[in-house]
Amino acid sequence: PIDEMANYVERERHLPTIEGRDTWKQDGTFSLDELSTQLWVTVEEQALYIKELNERMELLRKHLVRQRLNELEGRGGN
Structure with a gap:
């Protein structure tokens, strides 16, 4: 999922859970309620990405x- 999100951001130049600037320009406005919801979803998603990265780091x-x-065992402990 992290790689997919990174590819999306690189391609679309915004996070997948937040409408891009083009949408706001096209509509001529934006809703603070919708933006708040999008930000909340983004925060939750980022927490999942952090958890995934932490798990990867622990495996490494x-x-x-x-x-x-x-x-060390191959060198006889020296």
Whole structure:
């Protein structure tokens, strides 16, 4: 999901949960209620992305620890 979101932002130049500037210009206005809802959804989505990144980071940390232990064991602990 993080990669998909990054690709979307790069392509569309705005977050997927928030209407882009072009939509606001086309409509000539925007609703504060809608914007508030979009921002709320975005905050929740970002929290999920942070959780996913944290899980990835923990997996990498565990992998690096195992790799380092294997290297040390391969050298006889020196």
